[in-house]
Amino acid sequence: MKRSQTTLAAATPWLFAAPALVLLLVFLVLPFLMALGLSFTNQRLVTSEQVSTAWVGARNYLRLFDDESFWAALRNNFLFVVIVVPVQSALALMLALLVNQKLAGVRLFRTIYFMPVATTMAVVAVIWSLLYSPDAGVINRLVQLLTFGAVGPQDWLRDPKLVLPAVMLLSVWQGVGFQMLVFLAGLQSIPGDLYEAARLDGARPWQQFRYITLPMLNNTLIFVMVTTTIYAFQLFTQVQIISNSGASARVDSFRTMVMLMVHEGFRNGKIGYASALSVVFFLIVLAISVLQRLVLREERTVR
DSSP states (O other), X not given: OHHHHHHHHHHHHHHHHHHHHHHHIIIIIHHHHHHHHHTTBOOBSSOOSSSOOOBOTTHHHHHHTTOHHHHHHHHHHHHHHHHHHHHHHHHHHHHHHHHTSOOTTHXXXXXXXXXXXHSXXXXXXXXXXXXXXXXXXXXHHHHHHHTTTSSOXXXXXXXXXXXXXXXXXXXXXXXXHHHHHHHHHHHHTSOHHHHHHHHHTTOOHHHXXXXXXXXXXXXXXXXXXXXXXXXXXXXXXXXXXHHHTTOOOOGGGTOOHHHHHHXXXXXXXXXXXXXXXXXXXXXXXXXXXXXHHHHHHHHHHHO
16 A cells, blocks of 8 residues: 555656656657758658658758858857847846836836737737838937937848847847846845845945845846747747848848748758758757856856
8 A cells, every 4th residue: 555655656746747748749859859860861841753852961961061041040149149138138137126116006017018028029020120110210210319310210121230230129128028027036035134134234235236136046047048048049030020021131141040940941942951950050059058057057156
């Protein structure tokens, strides 16, 4: 009897985790293994007797080194991540500190800051495409107002130097509310006694933030930085809508890895090459995420 109860107790967690594990296996692990296998073939989207699937070894991977589109997309992805992740995380922390104050109407501000997250990226991209219009766009009018007319209207979505920063701005605006809520949950879990003791010791607000808030938010910061990095590498919807709007700059100035995979796989029909792209990209993102987590953990240990 005791043995059966022990067995049941040991199996219970696995029974509860089984649905999630099955979904991960079917929609994550299995597709990756299929992509890994297809990356060593010349698989086409549409096959025929004249174009049959054959094993090509590492040819698809060797082709990456000579593909300028691959390096341009990878460069755009890294530039997007390097700028958006710290800016969005810092802005989210600042907003969380603001809405964590005990002020009248603070719940309204929390809702307002979170509203862009509840709006789909496709809708956001379309709206911001109109805001970026060189003729009647609000962004250009705001720039002219702030610079007292010194800077004229800019063609944000056609200028190769401006299109990626424009995408960064709308992406930060749309996603910062989610990180804000995560930071807010972390802030509200910090015991108030710590701040009260610090104030009694004469600690200033900046010192309280430096020696209490930041150390207590270490786990939250790691989660926000890693998830934001992964989301940033998945950049696709906004740039795809901009490229299809007919008002886009040279595609290599803002094309991302996911865009390149879709283009090679579904437009050019090169499933094998697209699979190689996806495998390499997955390994790059995985390595960066693990490295980022280790670095942040090491910083926490040093502190």
